[in-house]
Amino acid sequence: MATDLATLRSPVPPVRREIPHTVSPGLWTLGWRRLRSDRVGMVSLAIVALFILMMTLSGTGLVARDWAREVGVNYAPPSWAGAAPAGGLLATPDTGVVTQGAAGAPAPEFKSSVVDPLADVLAELKGEKPAGGASAGDEKSVDPLADVMADIRKGKPVAEAAAEERRATLPMGGDKWGRDVLKKTIKGSETSIFVGLASAFVATFLGSLFGALAGYYGRWVDDFFNWFYSVFSSIPDLLLILAVAAVLQQKGTMTIVLILGLTGWTGVFRLIRAEYLKHKSREYVQAADAIGASNPRRMFMHIFPNVSHVVLVQLSILVVAFIKAEVILSFLGFGVPVDVVSWGSMLNEAQNELILGKWWQLVAAGTAMAILVTAFSLFTDALRDALDPKLKGRAGA
Amino acid sequence: MNDAIRPAAAPVASAAADPLLRVRDLRVSFRLDRDNVFEAVKGISFDVPRDSTVALVGESGSGKSVTSLAILGLLPPENSIVDPRSEILYGGRNLATLPGAELRKLRGAEISMIFQEPMTSLNPVFTVGYQLEEVLMLHMGMTGRQARKRAVDVMREVGIPEPERRIDAYPSQLSGGQQQRVMIAMAIACEPKMLIADEPTTALDVTIQKQILDLIADLQKRRQMSVLFITHDLAVVGEIADHVVVMRHGEIREQGAARAVFETPQDSYTKALLQCRPQLTRRPLRLPVIDDFIQGVGPQHVEERPRGVAPDDPIVLDVRNLGKSFWSREGIFGKREFKAVKDVSFKLPKGKTLGLVGESGSGKTTVGLTLMRLHEATTGEAIFEGRDLLAMSPREFMQYKRRIQIIFQNPYASLNPRFTVGQIVTEPMQIHGIGSNAQARTEMAFELLAKVGLPEVSFYKYPHEFSGGQRQRIAIARCLTMKPDILICDESVSALDVSVQAQVLNLLQDLQDEFGLSYIFISHDLAVVKYISDQVMVMNNGEIVEIADSDEIYRNPLQPYTKRLLASIPKGWQARS
Numbered sequence: 001m002a003t004d005l006a007t008l009r010s011p012v013p014p015v016r017r018e019i020p021h022t023v024s025p026g027l028w029t030l031g032w033r034r035l036r037s038d039r040v041g042m043v044s045l046a047i048v049a050l051f052i053l054m055m056t057l058s059g060t061g062l063v064a065r066d067w068a069r070e071v072g073v074n075y076a077p078p079s080w081a082g083a084a085p086a087g088g089l090l091a092t093p094d095t096g097v098v099t100q101g102a103a104g105a106p107a108p109e110f111k112s113s114v115v116d117p118l119a120d121v122l123a124e125l126k127g128e129k130p131a132g133g134a135s136a137g138d139e140k141s142v143d144p145l146a147d148v149m150a151d152i153r154k155g156k157p158v159a160e161a162a163a164e165e166r167r168a169t170l171p172m173g174g175d176k177w178g179r180d181v182l183k184k185t186i187k188g189s190e191t192s193i194f195v196g197l198a199s200a201f202v203a204t205f206l207g208s209l210f211g212a213l214a215g216y217y218g219r220w221v222d223d224f225f226n227w228f229y230s231v232f233s234s235i236p237d238l239l240l241i242l243a244v245a246a247v248l249q250q251k252g253t254m255t256i257v258l259i260l261g262l263t264g265w266t267g268v269f270r271l272i273r274a275e276y277l278k279h280k281s282r283e284y285v286q287a288a289d290a291i292g293a294s295n296p297r298r299m300f301m302h303i304f305p306n307v308s309h310v311v312l313v314q315l316s317i318l319v320v321a322f323i324k325a326e327v328i329l330s331f332l333g334f335g336v337p338v339d340v341v342s343w344g345s346m347l348n349e350a351q352n353e354l355i356l357g358k359w360w361q362l363v364a365a366g367t368a369m370a371i372l373v374t375a376f377s378l379f380t381d382a383l384r385d386a387l388d389p390k391l392k393g394r395a396g397a
Numbered sequence: 398m399n400d401a402i403r404p405a406a407a408p409v410a411s412a413a414a415d416p417l418l419r420v421r422d423l424r425v426s427f428r429l430d431r432d433n434v435f436e437a438v439k440g441i442s443f444d445v446p447r448d449s450t451v452a453l454v455g456e457s458g459s460g461k462s463v464t465s466l467a468i469l470g471l472l473p474p475e476n477s478i479v480d481p482r483s484e485i486l487y488g489g490r491n492l493a494t495l496p497g498a499e500l501r502k503l504r505g506a507e508i509s510m511i512f513q514e515p516m517t518s519l520n521p522v523f524t525v526g527y528q529l530e531e532v533l534m535l536h537m538g539m540t541g542r543q544a545r546k547r548a549v550d551v552m553r554e555v556g557i558p559e560p561e562r563r564i565d566a567y568p569s570q571l572s573g574g575q576q577q578r579v580m581i582a583m584a585i586a587c588e589p590k591m592l593i594a595d596e597p598t599t600a601l602d603v604t605i606q607k608q609i610l611d612l613i614a615d616l617q618k619r620r621q622m623s624v625l626f627i628t629h630d631l632a633v634v635g636e637i638a639d640h641v642v643v644m645r646h647g648e649i650r651e652q653g654a655a656r657a658v659f660e661t662p663q664d665s666y667t668k669a670l671l672q673c674r675p676q677l678t679r680r681p682l683r684l685p686v687i688d689d690f691i692q693g694v695g696p697q698h699v700e701e702r703p704r705g706v707a708p709d710d711p712i713v714l715d716v717r718n719l720g721k722s723f724w725s726r727e728g729i730f731g732k733r734e735f736k737a738v739k740d741v742s743f744k745l746p747k748g749k750t751l752g753l754v755g756e757s758g759s760g761k762t763t764v765g766l767t768l769m770r771l772h773e774a775t776t777g778e779a780i781f782e783g784r785d786l787l788a789m790s791p792r793e794f795m796q797y798k799r800r801i802q803i804i805f806q807n808p809y810a811s812l813n814p815r816f817t818v819g820q821i822v823t824e825p826m827q828i829h830g831i832g833s834n835a836q837a838r839t840e841m842a843f844e845l846l847a848k849v850g851l852p853e854v855s856f857y858k859y860p861h862e863f864s865g866g867q868r869q870r871i872a873i874a875r876c877l878t879m880k881p882d883i884l885i886c887d888e889s890v891s892a893l894d895v896s897v898q899a900q901v902l903n904l905l906q907d908l909q910d911e912f913g914l915s916y917i918f919i920s921h922d923l924a925v926v927k928y929i930s931d932q933v934m935v936m937n938n939g940e941i942v943e944i945a946d947s948d949e950i951y952r953n954p955l956q957p958y959t960k961r962l963l964a965s966i967p968k969g970w971q972a973r974s
Binding site: 284292302327 | 407538628766769771780799802803810811812813814815828829859875879
């Protein structure tokens with residue numbers, strides 16, 4: 001891979017006179033070599049890669065596509081912990097019936113079993129749905145459970161059928177509705193990692209751009225961005241997040257990405273601004289000025305590659321921070337909507353379950369997050385050591 | 398090679414019987430990564446006799462600094478390996494195997510060290526007095542009052558004026574020379590028997606270098622210390638050393654009494670070092686380079702190059718009343734003007750070299766940067782082809798930018814580390830639309846690399862794969878792509894080793910002969926300026942002190958400042974004989 005990278009970046013157009021040469025290792029290639037000799041870093045990288053692979057597979061629907069199917073009894077314990085005592089099983093019939101309407105739907109992909117029972121009514125009240133739609137009778141429009149009740153009255157053997165399919169234990173246990181926690185965790189990783197990566201990209205992009213402009217141009221541009229930064233960072237983080245959430249007015253994954261991205265650029269900004277301040281007076285930049293390179297060219301062609309390792313390290317630090325931030329947001333209820341699962345929403349559910357002694361959802365989501373975050377942090381450290389070897393205080397010969 | 402090495406102790410029989418420090422078969426290597434080890438010092442042996450000055454001379458990478466750090470036990474423990482057979486004998490003890498605590502007791506009290514950069518060796522947040530007293534209290538067990546009194550005494554001894562007042566000054570309030578004096582005061586405060594000075598004058602101006610050298614020589618005699626003086630400059634060594642040890646690539650090439658080494662050098666490398674450096678008395682057509690000596694070609698007689706400016710030489714650049722001010726803020730609304738360059742006027746003839754000399758802070762670099770418009774000039778004009786370069790709009794100046802180019806001092810900093818040499822050399826052509834397409838530009842880059850003496854493979858490499866001299870060649874090639882008329886060399890050879898310096902100076906001279914370039918050669922090194930320049934301009938405090946033909950100014954300086962400057966050039970061995 002090292003040589004591949006170098007070949008890709010080689011700027012030289014094919015020359016008529018072919019000169020035999022070996023591809024020289026650039027600084028990135030050298031960094032990659034140092035990273036490769038770091039065992040901890042490589043193991044962490046492998047773990048992170050596994051998680052990202054899992055996220056991709058889940059995103060394309062290859063795994064955990066049916067996470068919302070209620071395959072087990074509710075609160076099914078993990079297989080390795082053995083079946084639950086009788087008390088747990090007793091709860092099955094009534095809850096099973098309530099959620100049947102959704103579980104029995106023939107759709108290949110399950111959106112969610114948690115259907116808002118008042119959705120129709122609300123839609124009608126808002127006038128979005130023509131009231132006449134409820135021509136079937138007044139009774140139905142008032143009673144959201146009418147269909148279910150009708151089914152029950154017809155004597156459909158739903159409860160029995162559902163109970164037949166359901167297993168007493170699941171690999172990592174089941175949640176309140178009997179959904180497989182393992183699959184939920186995998187599906188949850190999709191949201192959590194995506195939010196972490198995407199919002200870190202947004203924040204790093206904004207921070208680098210503002211930092212580059214402020215540090216490079218100085219004077220009033222610098223004053224403006226510094227003022228903006230100071231005002232921005234004087235507002236408590238959580239308040240800012242709530243404010244952005246209130247302005248955006250809708251729950252969704254992209255909303256969280258925007259919230260975190262728009263509030264998280266400040267640290268990157270300070271660092272990149274300092275780097276640009278330092279680099280703009282370096283001789284190689286002066287030399288670029290002397291040969292007539294324009295401002296944008298000096299900023300992005302000359303300086304940026306020399307500070308990009310800082311950006312990269314900041315990016316990975318932010319990914320870790322934002323994965324955790326998403327969890328906190330969802331835990332507080334400002335996170336993803338109810339029909340989307342994330343590690344944060346799993347932990348949110350877990351707080352009620354824990355009172356009942358159902359600890360497995362908490363353990364599953366918590367462990368997955370802890371492993372990823374630890375691996376990512378270790379990888380970040382290894383990355384920093386590899387890209388900035390001077391930090392380790394090597395003595396020159 | 399071995400026959401060239403003389404027994405170190407032979408010349409001074411009495412002292413040799415019991416030298417203060419005896420280094421035997423010292424080997425130091427550094428771990429580069431898990432499998433690779435770099436051997437920095439390859440089994441060297443030498444003695445430091447009592448009451449004498451031994452100079453350790455070598456270019457970068459010779460292992461001279463590593464040797465001094467090994468003596469003090471200051472090598473970084475995590476990646477350095479001192480061979481267990483190595484012996485550094487001091488007072489019957491082997492410093493190479495001494496435990497850390499005992500070594501620490503020895504350091505500062507019996508053996509002390511002066512470093513190259515006084516600015517970074519002193520802690521900026523403590524007063525110099527505090528730092529001096531700390532050493533005294535730590536090693537001599539003095540009380541605070543005793544230490545302060547002694548600190549004042551030592552500061553007076555190293556020649557700091559008004560030591561009672563200066564003792565409470567912070568390092569930043571002292572000049573570079575005074576800071577180095579404080580460092581020396583700290584080193585000698587505990588009356589050490591041995592002083593290790595690692596390039597103590599390299600970062601200083603030439604007049605201050607002279608003072609510091611005199612001070613060290615004086616202290617050595619007065620206190621009967623031994624001094625191990627580490628430097629790359631043979632001229633400096635010639636004035637003060639009793640014994641000389643010449644190192645290269647971790648080996649000793651030659652050692653012996655100063656007279657023997659300077660007058661009848663045996664080793665080809667020593668001969669080369671003595672010859673490569675431009676001398677004030679001679680100006681050969683080309684400087685000899687180290688390879689000539691190593692290959693045994695030896696110093697042939699080469700004819701002298703005539704220098705000087707004729708009155709009818711065509712003028713390329715006419716600078717009139719150039720001024721540059723910097724403003725620093727004072728108070729809330731106040732601004733204080735600092736005039737870095739005041740009213741500088743000169744004419745640069747075509748195909749000639751104007752040498753610009755002065756000490757740090759004289760404004761010589763600012764003149765160069767202002768002409769390039771890397772700084773905006775405050776006043777004055779620079780007439781080039783009938784137009785004032787300084788009054789043009791940036792857009793207009795763009796066309797002229799390629800005509801004046803600059804080569805910076807530090808070849809390690811002036812090349813973008815993320816670009817390949819090919820990108821570095823073709824970039825200016827891309828910007829200025831030189832060459833019809835990428836193909837033509839690449840062809841041109843290959844030609845220029847060949848011109849500056851770099852192999853074609855260099856095109857694909859990154860700057861970090863080259864040595865300092867090679868990098869400076871890359872920087873020169875980059876400038877040549879734009880076919881400039883004027884080349885400003887801002888201390889362009891100052892950071893290079895003596896042998897490499899000669900090669901780059903030869904290259905610059907060849908290019909001038911071939912293309913008729915005009916140079917503005919900025920340097921603090923008076924010998925180099927004398928060699929390369931037709932005309933010399935001396936600057937001090939932003940003003941021109943004197944302009945004259947280079948032979949004239951060195952033979953017959955008119956201004957007192959010029960006289961003082963010329964008097965402080967290290968004369969080397971000749972000064973003593």
